[in-house]
Amino acid sequence: MISASTLAALLALGHGVLGQQAGTSTAETHPPMSYQKCTTGGQCTTVNTNIVLDANWRWLHSTSGYTNCYTGNTFDQTLCPNNQACAANCALDGADYTGTYGIQASGNSVSLKLKQGNNIGSRVYLINGDKYELFKLKNQEFTFDVDVSGLGCGINGALYFVKMDADGGLAKYPTNKAGAKLGTGYCDAQCPRDLKFIAGKANVEGWKPSNGDANSGEGNTGSCCAEMDIWEANSISTALTPHACSTNGPCTGNTTCGSGDSRYDGYCDKDGCDLNPYRFGVQNFFGPGKTVNSNQKMTVVTQFITSDNTATGTLSAIRRIYVQNGKVIQQADTNIPGITKTNQITDKFCKEQKAVTGDPDEFSEKGGLAGFGKDLDAGMALVFSVWDDHTANMLWLDSTYPVGSNKVGAARGTCATTSGKPSDVESQQANAAVTFSNVKFGAIGSTYKST
Template identity: 60%
Template structure:
C-alpha cells in the first residue's frame, strides 16, 4: 500500500475485558467459501475457506494472566524490557470477530465494518484467507485470473477497502522463526512494501525496542524493526477512487529491516518500492469512469477481474502485464485508457506503462529500481497470501488515493489529481467521527485460468 498503515492495536482492561476476548476466548476462524475455476462455468467451491484476524489487532497480555503487555500505544517496560523477553512473557489472544472487530461472513461474503463499538471502540481490521486452521492460502498468480465482487457504496472519502496479495509465509513464520508460537492461526507474519515498523511482533520477537508512540494515533507506534515483502495491490478503493498497484522488493519473501533498509530517512532508500506503479483511472486522466453514477457505478455491487499475463502465456513465464476488467449488471466493462498528454492510451500495467507514467509525472522510478514486474513475478510464482482490510490513514490521510496529492502541488499537473475528495476529507478523527458505519463487502471470490472466472 502507498502510505504506512496505522494499525489499530488493542489493549484490553485487565479482568473485565479479558473475560470477553481473553484467555477463555477460543480462536474460531469465520468461514468464507471461495471458488477455483478451470473454465467458464466450471468452478468448484472451496468450502473449507476461512479468514483470520491479523495479530496486530489482538489483545496482548502476560502469559496465563490478564495484565496488558501493550496499553494504548506503549509497551509495559516490566514485561517487555527487550524484544525477546517480551515475546517470552506475552501472548496474543483469540478474537471476538463480530462483537469486537465488526468482521462477519455469510457464505461467500465477508463484511468489514469501519468502526465497531463494544466495551471500547475498534477502528478497521485486516484479515487473511486461510487454507486450513494453521496455514494461509497461498496463490500462485502467474497466468491466472483473480475475481471478486465488491460493494463499497458505503465507503466514503478517506477510507480504503483493500484487497491485495502479500509475500507472507503460509504458516505465519513459525517454521522459520521457532520463537513464533502463534503462527497463521493467530494472524502473524505480516509484511508489505512499506516495510511497516508498527507491527508488534516480527519474526517471533516483540518490536518493543526503540518503540515511539504515534503522535496522532492513540493505538499505534513504530519500533526499530520493519517487515518487508513484495505486495500486489489488486484493489485499493472507496466509492470515489480505485487503484491497482504492484510494489516490488529487492528481497525474497518476508524480510525484517532496520535503519535505512526500512526507508526511515529517505522514502526510496529501503528494500521495497513504496510507491509502486499504480493504475488509477482518475489519475490517468479519465475522471468519469469510476464513481457513483459513472461507467463503473460504485453505488451498487460490481465484479473486479484482474489478469496476470505472462510473456509466454503460461504459468512458467514471467509477468508481463496486469489487466483489469469490470462486470456490472451483466455488462463487461473494459478498463479505461490513459488520457494524459505525452502518454500512449495504455489500459493495463506493463513495464512501458510504468516507465512512461514515472517520466510524465516526474516521479522517482523506484518501481524499476526494485526490479519491476520481474521481481513481482518471482513472488507470484512462489505464492502470495490474500489480504483484505478496511482502514483510514494517519500518515497521508488517504489523499494519495482519492484527492490531490502531494499537498501543495499544482492539481493541474499530470498525476497530482487522484480523485474528487477534498484535501481535508481524510483526517482520521473526522472520518471516524462522521462515518463510523462505513463498511466494505467482498464476496464471490474466484481464482483460475485466464477467462475462467467471469462471463463475457
C-alpha cells in the same frame, strides 16, 4: 530491590522456550468464507476456507495471567523490557470477530466495518486449516464482487496479496509459537514498523508511540515483502498497484525500511506502479454514477498475463476488467500526454508514468514486472482490510497529493484536500463498511462471463 528489567528477564527464563505465545483465554474460531477455483470453460468448484484476524489487532496479555502487555500505544515495560523477553512473557489471544471488530463472514462473503466500539479498522486473511491459503497468480485471473458505496473520502476498503509465509512464520522463526492460526507473519511493501511482533519477536526496542494515533506506534524493525494491491478503493477512487521488493524480510531502521526521508532507499518500492483511472486522465470512469458506478455492487476481474501464456512465463501485463449489471467494462485507456494509451500495467506504462509524474522509478529499479513476477511464483496470501490513514489522510488515493501540487498525476480523485482526517472520518463515517464476496480464481477467462 530487583529492577523491572531483571524481573522480566527472570520471568522469560521461567517460561523455558522464548517465543511469541498463543493464549487460551478466548477460544479462536475462524469465521467461514469460501471461494471458488475455476478451470477453462468456466467449471468452478468451491474451496471451504475461513478468515483469520491479524495478530496486531488481538489482545496481548501476560502468559501467567491477564495483565495487558500493550495498552493504547505503549508496551508494559515490566513484561516487555526487550524484544525477546516480551515474546516470552506475552500471548496473543482469540478474537470476538463480530462483537469486538465488526467483522461478519459467512458463505462466500466478508464484511468489514471501519469502527466497532473503540476498535478502528481490521485486517483479515484467508486461511485453510492452520495455514494461509496461497495463490499463484501468473497466467491466472482473480475475481470478486465488492460494494464500496458506504466508503467515503478517507477510507480504504482493500483487497490485496502479500508474500507471507503460509504458516505465519512458524518454521522460519522457531520463537513464533502462535502461527497463522492467530494471524502472525504480516508483511507488505510499506515495510510496516507498527507491528507489535516481527519474525517471532516483539518490536518493543525503539518503540515510539504515535503522536496522532492512540492505538499505534513504531519500533526499530519493519516487515518487508512484495505486495499486489488488487483493490484499494472507496466510492471516489480506485487503484491497481504492484509493489516490487529487492529483499523480502525484516528491515531495521530508516534506511532499509525506507522510512522518512529514506523512502526510496529501502527494500521495497513503496509507490508502486499504480493504475488509477482518475489520476491518469479518465475522470468519468469510476465513481458515483460514472461508467463503473460505485453506488452499486460490481465484479472486479484482474488478469496476470505472461509472455508465453503459461504459469512459468515472464509476467508481462496486469489487466483489469469490470462487470456491472451484466455489462463487461474494460479498464479505460489512459489519457495523459507522455503516456502511450493503455488500459493495462506493463513495463512501458510504468516507465512512462514515472517519467511524466517525476516520481522515482523504483518499480523498474527493483526488476519491473519480470522481477515482481518472481515473487508471485511462491504464492501469495490474500488480505482483506478496511482502514483510515493517519499519515496522509488517504489523499494519495482520492484527492490531490501532494497537497497544492499541480504536477501531472497529483490529482487522484474528487475529495477535498482537507478531507480524510481520521478524527473526522471516524466520527462522520462511523458505520462505514465494505463487503467482499464471490471470490473466484482460475484460468484466464474462466471466472466471469465475457458476454
